[in-house]
Amino acid sequence: MKKHNIYTICSVWMLILLVLAGCNDDFLNVKPTDKITGDALFASQEGIDAYLANLYRQIPIEDFNATPEALNFNPADANNAGRYPIVMTDNGIGSEYDGICPTGAWDYNYWENGYRFNKEINLFKDVIDDLTSVDEKVKRNLLGQVYFMRAYNYYALAKRYGGVPIIPQSQDINDIEGLYVPRSMEEDTWDYVMVTCDSAAMFLDQEPDPNRRKATKWVALALKSRAALHAASVAKFWDKNEFTGKAVDDGLVGMPKSAADKYYAHCIQACEEIIRSGYFSLYKANPANPDEATENYRAMFEDPNIALEEVIFLKGFNEIGVGYGSNQDNWGNPNQTRGAWPHPGRFNPTLELIDAYERYDNPGKSAPIVTTKDGVTENYSGYNAQREYLAFDDPRDIFKGKDARMFATVIVPFSYWKDTQIIIQGGYIRPDGKAVILADEKIEVDGKTYYTFGASDPALYSGFSSFGGNMTRTGFGFKKFLSTSYTPRLGWNFSTTDWIDFRYPEVLLDYAEAVLESGQGDPVLAAEGLNSIRKRAAHKTDIPLTIENVLRERRIELVYENKRYWDLIRRREFHELFTQRQRKALIPVLDLRSMKYIFVRSNVPRTGLVTFVPSWYYKPIPGVGTSGLVQNPHY
């Protein structure tokens, strides 16, 4: 009987189709009543904003939800075990994950999403071209938005893949041959990004957006600076790890060294326009003391809206929930302030980062944490009873005199966070002199019980135990961006901290680097920029404009803002830093003989050696068997 029914249904449908085939197709031209035309939509600012918001969401901004596997990673189940860019460089490590490449070569893969977004931008452009209802000024701005998003998108593609197919208009699906656009040379692709940034800067509003959430000329220039610096660095340092193969022979990856100066010049031009415009300045540029500098710097990332003079482009996170919020607070909070959330403490700042921060009494130099009287810092072999350790009544004293920003970025052992003292301790030395480190143990001394991890129950401490993966294993907790008011809840996407995509210090540091690397531009202006950032961090002494100083400052000032990965990529430093590398920890140990704290410089417990494979400087292009595109080297 069923079969009969199916036959009947099919027959009816075929009949209908036959009837329709013979129809006059006039009725297809009837305007649908449930859809809205471009003219109607763009007649109001609300309509424009609604359409733009959907496109803006697809801009490949590397915000809180940018993971190596996917951008905008805030789905219903946003569990990726805390594998964020924060833990993928020498600045951090996961409490459970110690790699730098969850999907190897496919990390940061953006091919399909990039070309999907490209298509959407082109469709938007088609709509704008046909608009009759809006005035010329609005139309110009919309066109500027197209150029801005396009520049951002091709920047994101070029930094991953080198030269890519450039498709600046909607494709005709009937023109099969025309769909197969070959890759442009890498240099041509970057040139295209430069030109597109310039077009955006020309068409977009010339005044900064008061809320910093819409692209204006200034956002386009900041983007240009970032992209130009990337391109220049690749041209200059490409041969630190040269590739071979067809993609190289065709110029699809790699650029002549001579191109570097061209891109540095682009970077310098864009930065100088921003710096000289006077529209932007550092938030609270002259703190009275380091403590004030710490709080200013911390507060700015918790709520960037208090620091709009410094913000060039902001991505707002106004609502919680799938597709809206982020998970930074849940992953980042130390175990003791985890609230109802079971998996905190995933982001562990490394000792390498702590070492890189300057001390106020030795400006312009990284200041490794000295733990022993012999002053040797390059020994990570663990506790050695033969060495004489520096002992502290208050364990926080070992960090005294370090750069203010450090205390706004990380939670140092035994410091306070949300009115809770964060206990980070890795062991103790028993009264008989035996060291018990990284083992769970307790001992009674003079009627008082002492615990290796500093407290009786895992709920009461935040370090070194392997309990739940919740404890830092570097000795440091994560703090930058974290909310002081939100207590982690059970569930995903509850954080609504806004993300600063472009911040004025990045422009100043881009400029300083471009000036130094190329010898173009104004070294005095560049040095001023560098030192203004340091002054805001309560440094009193100006340091000279050298590449070491600029790169250290960049690493420190922009830490965890998802820059470090690409800085190591563009300067081709990743494979130099990460060949069989083990990241480092600082283990606070209570010496029960003196009741003072000592510190042990150590390899991060329970981790292996990590290598960055040089072929990852360019990502593999998916689907070349179908598209016929030339694949990148090694894939």
Add this chain to the structure above:
Amino acid sequence: MKKVLFIIVALLASFTSCELDNYDAPNAKIHGKIIDSATGEAIQQEILEGARIDYIELGDFENPPTQQMRFKTDGSYRNDLMFSGRYHIQARRGNFFILPPDTIEVKGETEYNFVTEPYIRIKNVSYSIVGRDVVASFQIEQVADNPVKSIAVFADLNPNVSQSLRKVANIAEINSMVDPDKVFNLKLKIDPLKEIKPEGKPTFYFRVGALISGIAEAKYNYSEPEAIEIDYDSLPLEEPDIVGNVIDNCESLDGWASGGFNLSLDTDSKEGNFSVKAEGQGVVVYQKVFQPFNTGVTREEGTLALYLYVLDTSPMKTGDNSIEITSSGRPDVAELAWRIGDQFELNNGWNKLELKLKDANVTGGNIDLSAVNFIRFYHTNITAPMVFKIDFIRFY
């Protein structure tokens, strides 16, 4: 129930018409080696991200993908899941001269060897345990014309030890053309091995490597891995040298100059990888100009310490000589000097010199010990070919 039954029957019906797929299983195998044409031996390879064999199946395919195989450490390869047919095959991204792609027929069990030459041959490798170091001695024959970028010794618990798979390494950048007769001695400290395997008499695998410069994607050339058992208990106790404030650890020739003698870096060293070697006859002047260096010591209590190697002291019996430091950037002004025989003696081989500042002869005014910027060793009458080496110059 009827519906469910209908669905099951329908599913069964549709699956009965399926086959696994319409391709035959792989029916051929390939194996072989990469062979050094001069020696006939396989060229040692990197285990991770090392050389790669690209092969493309020829036939009626659109955009045929490039497939990959890898070499084992010993330079052999094997793939037991190939399809019979014609292939383009090429080994590249390695430590050997790249051959053009070859067209081969793979059928049944096929053997195919790549016969080429390595960029560098590493010869006469031997290991010894000296003090608390493993010392690898070896010679290098350059095949490629470019300078050798670095030499290295790698160690791991894994027998496939190499640059990308190693727990411990000592990599010395040499960036120079290499004389095939020169013997390198590269040290690897044992203490870091102890951190990896603290107990017993573990066996570690060692491999010497050398990397050519100026060739894109070149990999290290290697010696064969060698297993060495390390008995921690038999090692001599550490005799820590006083480090002090190091003015020069003699790891590069920067700033060094010599009248009459040839200067080079030598891997026979007392600290780090290198010492500064001077070879010649007649008058030796061996000097370095520094940025002003704060010695951190006083005239009364300070010591200038250094290592000085002398091949043979007998041709040095007569002639003026001295070791000098100044703060004037040149000799004889603001100078402290020490003479052989007066303040110190030299023996054949390495000499550990500890020169008390208070014993020194003063010339041309007082030295500024917070800004020492010149050091010199000279001897005016060396009557036979001579080798000096200097290392680890510091104050305490």
